[in-house]
Amino acid sequence: MTTQSTPRPQAKSFRQQRGAVLTVSLLILLVMTIIGVASMGSTTLQEKMSNNNRQRQIALQAAEVALRSGEAYLVANIGSVNDLATNFNASAPVTGLYSERAPLVGVATRPLPTGTNIFDDTGWLATGNAIPVTTMSGLTQQPRFIIEYMGRVGEAPKTSYVNKKPDRRQYAFRITAIGWGEGTNPTARYILQSSFRMPLL
Numbered sequence: 001m002t003t004q005s006t007p008r009p010q011a012k013s014f015r016q017q018r019g020a021v022l023t024v025s026l027l028i029l030l031v032m033t034i035i036g037v038a039s040m041g042s043t044t045l046q047e048k049m050s051n052n053n054r055q056r057q058i059a060l061q062a063a064e065v066a067l068r069s070g071e072a073y074l075v076a077n078i079g080s081v082n083d084l085a086t087n088f089n090a091s092a093p094v095t096g097l098y099s100e101r102a103p104l105v106g107v108a109t110r111p112l113p114t115g116t117n118i119f120d121d122t123g124w125l126a127t128g129n130a131i132p133v134t135t136m137s138g139l140t141q142q143p144r145f146i147i148e149y150m151g152r153v154g155e156a157p158k159t160s161y162v163n164k165k166p167d168r169r170q171y172a173f174r175i176t177a178i179g180w181g182e183g184t185n186p187t188a189r190y191i192l193q194s195s196f197r198m199p200l201l
Contacts, residue, residue: 063179
């Protein structure tokens with residue numbers, strides 16, 4: 001009696017399958033490496049953005065301190081028209097004080113130096129150009145401010161031969177301040193300006 005057996009497809013030998021696992025493993029490792037490198041790049045970028053934002057905030061706070069110091073300087077030192085003429089006098093200039101208009105009849109103006117650019121650090125750091133604020137610690141470049149006298153505010157009162165009206169117009173000033181971030185050579189800077197008016201005796 002004879003038996004017949006149907007031939008079955010033979011499975012691939014172990015020797016033929018050995019390279020597939022290695023190829024798949026390398027592909028997975030490559031994908032994981034790409035994901036890791038991309039994540040590291042994103043993290044580095046976020047750290048730089050965070051540091052830049054921090055430096056910008058420090059510069060902003062420094063400029064704000066300088067601006068308030070300029071306002072306090074006016075209140076403390078300019079109480080009368082004579083104080084205005086003395087401090088903003090071109091013949092005896094005070095550091096950081098400028099006058100776009102004559103503080104008093106017969107007193108010369110003292111405008112900002114020719115070619116001054118408030119967006120250029122050179123002018124701010126030059127000796128005698130601005131008033132430094134030394135109340136902030138931990139900064140390489142201390143914030144600074146300048147004050148400009150801009151003139152009287154409003155229209156001059158009309159006078160008559162019978163009854164002269166007193167001139168009650170206030171005196172206007174422009175305060176410009178700059179602050180820098182941390183570091184030996186800070187690249188972050190912030191500039192603020194404010195208008196300040198007050199009556200003088």
